[in-house]
Amino acid sequence: MTRRVHALAFVLPLALATAPAARAEGGMWLPRQMPLLADELRAAGLQVDPAKLSDLLSHPMNAIVSLGGCSASFVSPDGLAVTNHHCVVSHLQYNSTPERNLLTDGFLAATQGEEILASPGARVFVTTAVRDVTGEVLAGLDGVGDRQRHDLVERREKELIAACEEPGGVRCKVVSYFAGLEYELQTQMEIRDVRLVYAPAAGVGNFGGEVDNWMWPRHTGDFGFLRAYVGPDGKGADPSPGNVPYRPRHYLRLAEEDLDPGDLVLVVGYPGRTFRHQTAAETRADQELRMPAGIRHRESLLAILEQAGAGDRAVAIKNASRIRGLANYLKKYRGTLEGFQRGGLLAAREVEERRVRAALAGDAAASASFEAALAELDRHLQRDLATRERDELLEWLLVSSPLLSEATRLHRLALERGEPDAEREPGFQERDLPLFEGRLRRAQAVLEPASDRAGLRHFLLLAAALPAGQRIAPLDAQLRATGAATPEAQVDALLDRLYAGTRLGDLETRLVMFREPLDALLARHDPMIQLAAALWPLHEAVEAREKETWGAHSRLRPEYMRGLLRLHGGKLAPDANGTLRISIGQVEGYVPRDGMRYTPQTTIAGVVEKHTGEQPFVAPARLLAAARGGEHGPYADPNLGTLPVDFLSTAVVTNGSSGSATLDAHGRLCGLAFDGNYEAMGTDYVVMPELTRTIHVDFRYMLWVMDRVDGAGRLLVEMGVEPAFAEEVAAGAP
């Protein structure tokens, strides 16, 4: 809803990475930086011209697409895109019925005609152009106040976007690299007709479930296939039977060679956010305050949602994706905190900051800018921390209650509609409304009033216990108005009123609200909308402070960056920001603790070993039979002597990287990145070369499952692979 501080790219060097190779491994590089790394890449075995990797309109980078939150890549001339199973899971859920559980059983469209629409709002974004707009964004900003600086930058970005976008799915955005040193205008083709083509059963795609999530050794076949459709004119179009498969300019070929330990791999995709270039003080606040609170709040909400579904399968299904999301991030935050504490990452950050100071010691002007920037960044940090608990709870009220979250978004939309389009907050402009509506429809799948109420109750009680300086005044007023005696009784009375009166749970009502002006919306006297409206001034005040902070950061962090770039001779990857990146690594295991080593490849024997018949370790019978029979066909690895399943590399990923294509030295698809490892969860902050790994599914396991287990020969042929098991599968194993 607002630009959060974390949404910025803060640039500091990779504290623990010293050798050039390690430095190349640690970064999520911009494609245009590849020539900088040409020597390292050639030494690591790259068989493609590094300059080729810089060209976004050419092979292979042009084949790499974003799904908005996940990455994917085209693997056929007819718009077939491969991504992770967990990136198509919402589509499987959306298309499931009580009779036909695609989530459990998987889905395979026997013909192109049987490919089914993904869930509303599904998108494929193909990057088609990028242009440096630093000069246009920053012109004449010297001496401008921070809030005004924010507003001016935002307005210029909007103008650039408005001038860039075109009907037929041409979408544009302005992104910033190196914490505001550079701005870039990116043009993407937005494909709105996305269909589900194939996903293996949950016993493959989510084998190991939450137990194995973030863990090695891993045996998950985390892949799934979508197809992009466009209008007959080749332009982006709403879903329609008359649409045709999109024909990408370029698509990936499958690897032709086996993948072995030590082999070079490139992970290409759209990683979301990293915070490697925060100041040490900011990192300390994250470690000591924000992460522990985030863990605590997630634990509470998770327990509430699990409790709610314990006796009621329908409720459990409603809450499944929220639980999955909470659990996933809970594990991530716990692991990150553990990594921070065990790995001494904060200390590493502090050492790094001292190194920067030492490097700048000879240049009085640069040194002074650096120190002034650091001091001012710290003042902003302290101001944010002063109301941290209140501000966090304001957010958690929305997270805990999807109904209140919908109410808040709808109220805000109605507010914004009162402004000229160009003045509206990003996310609430006319251009955003189709996505807004898709999200509004999708929300229906998770609305469950009893769980909603239980979650909201927990955070309302926490809010009622906030210290004096951090009260949520409008909430206090609503609680007092109930007339009840104790905070508990007040909260329960408020909740009674909210859930008895709100009609936000009804999709048709929300769709009408979505189009209503503010006065009409308020005239409904929906108590959930009323609560959202009451809280709005506080949200607005927080947002105003954050915009001012943003303005200050956009002014201060580049000062910091200049020193850093000088220190590293310009050879530094900017923090991830949702744009297309290349991470470089090699297939390699690691030592998780004294006395043991994780080897870098798992095999089908491990699937059989882990299969217990109890969730989450239930492999499909047909897979087990083929595995036990040693039916590996051409997909076996000659060195392993068996079928590979997953592998580790020293490349780095973060949220958003899911589904990233993993390319071999020839630029061919040899796997899909789908997870990071538990020991290196702090990697969003600091890369630890000896521990940071990416977990990939091996392309040979994917092909074997498609061929031998699921009979997806049609897709293999489309990708240029000759099926080896057509007869066996037709004969119909269990």
Next chain:
Amino acid sequence: MTRRVHALAFVLPLALATAPAARAEGGMWLPRQMPLLADELRAAGLQVDPAKLSDLLSHPMNAIVSLGGCSASFVSPDGLAVTNHHCVVSHLQYNSTPERNLLTDGFLAATQGEEILASPGARVFVTTAVRDVTGEVLAGLDGVGDRQRHDLVERREKELIAACEEPGGVRCKVVSYFAGLEYELQTQMEIRDVRLVYAPAAGVGNFGGEVDNWMWPRHTGDFGFLRAYVGPDGKGADPSPGNVPYRPRHYLRLAEEDLDPGDLVLVVGYPGRTFRHQTAAETRADQELRMPAGIRHRESLLAILEQAGAGDRAVAIKNASRIRGLANYLKKYRGTLEGFQRGGLLAAREVEERRVRAALAGDAAASASFEAALAELDRHLQRDLATRERDELLEWLLVSSPLLSEATRLHRLALERGEPDAEREPGFQERDLPLFEGRLRRAQAVLEPASDRAGLRHFLLLAAALPAGQRIAPLDAQLRATGAATPEAQVDALLDRLYAGTRLGDLETRLVMFREPLDALLARHDPMIQLAAALWPLHEAVEAREKETWGAHSRLRPEYMRGLLRLHGGKLAPDANGTLRISIGQVEGYVPRDGMRYTPQTTIAGVVEKHTGEQPFVAPARLLAAARGGEHGPYADPNLGTLPVDFLSTAVVTNGSSGSATLDAHGRLCGLAFDGNYEAMGTDYVVMPELTRTIHVDFRYMLWVMDRVDGAGRLLVEMGVEPAFAEEVAAGAP
């Protein structure tokens, strides 16, 4: 109390071991078999004449002693013996006071004069002679009935023992190898004055506790030191201030070279029992019936004892050693069962049996003997299984209630006293009474009536629910006699009477009972003695059947053995039976599951890593400081670049092996065996060369802890090691 079926050595070949090296690794060999393996040993790097290892009266075998349940070895000319920490833990417990917890803090006698008596009944047994007595034991037994065969063998063994033993600690026993093919008379010197010299803190000796028990990677410093004392005449004597240190004929020297992966090691000690040579049908009964029941009963009793101590620290302390024992065996049985199921050990057993049959196919007579023996063994098995549940509960009544167990033993002793000494059951003869009394005194430490009652209650209720054909009639009578209506009420009424009336919890009373004839004992009308007396006829009947079974086994198993020995050309290690053995292996890791490898050495970094400050991971502050400071002195391993802690080898151990000396290729002490690994718990039944490992503490860790952490320089000097840290430790680190 009786010869249990498992107490025999049943001989079948090592099913999964095929290569000669693997075969040598899997066995617990008799010292006299070493020349058979001379080629393998030399190829593996042995620098000592293999024939030397056969001489029990020479170095190094003469230095290897038994503690009765643990192994140890002399490491100085003054009777200093090293064993595992967990083998001296009862002595630490016995000598602890509320003011001075030796268990937690460890113990170091600053001078020889300050060495303290171990707990009553502590013994050191030095093997001084062995003589083959097969002819004397088996003469004229052909055609004799099974029960009579048992009694005759038992009488001859007693006669041999009586003729062999002498005052001054000369103790003898007859043991059987290869399931009754061979009998041997062993002479041991029994040392009765055993003193506690040194044990590190629990944070070293039991670091990792139950969590790490059976587990790799391991970081336990499982070592402790005792000293053997004898009378001034050099003969075994009761503990007395006038005694002097025993001067062993031979003692071990410490290794002079570093130990590396691949190095040969010999584990020498007194392994208790293995069952590798049971029939497949017997193994099936163990897997499907006995082990699951043993696990269930242990789980129940463990939960009861833990519950009893949950709110009461004094009770928790009383129950600690019982809990530890139950938990240890529970983990072992669970792991064994898991190993059986995962490793397909039963199938391996069945394959092995078929191989034996195939090998005998050409010899009609041998084949017929083999088949007849198998069939008759199976009939005995089926007879035992018919009352298995009842017989198991009879045992568990005693295990669950140490008071009832004491009552049963005292009642039996009084019964046996009515017989001439030579006719008494082994364990109840005059020669056994000092040990009997020691055990009776030691029992005091674990007698806790409330826990006793809670445990007994559980098993009485199970007994009350036994099926019709397996009722415990005398118990039924006692329960009916309470007049209560339901089984629960009956059990509770019986328990009320038992615990209100018994005086068995009083040590002085038990000591008087210990000397009482039967009529005097019964005239006490102690209800616990009465229950024991009531149950006695059933115990006696079970024992009679077991003796008959024993007689049959002693007749049948050798038939089986002959074929096996022919198949293996006589190169076969007999099952362990508590006698001195040599297990051969090399330092080597393993692959516990797909995608990971356990490396064979752990280091001090792992101790620091595991230390959480919460039990069982609390390393002493002084150790942590020295570890963090990298103060490894001469004990660091040049290849590892740091201090080694524990290591894995392919040697095999079982209960009783604890404390076994680990010798390097020069026959010098390079470690102590202290555990097996979880994945290979089925190793008592079948050795799996790729998984079966022994866990050892590295001698360099032991020396470093002694030198740098505990300041045990006196003992280092006694062992011929120059302390490196005398000054630092004197200066007194934390």
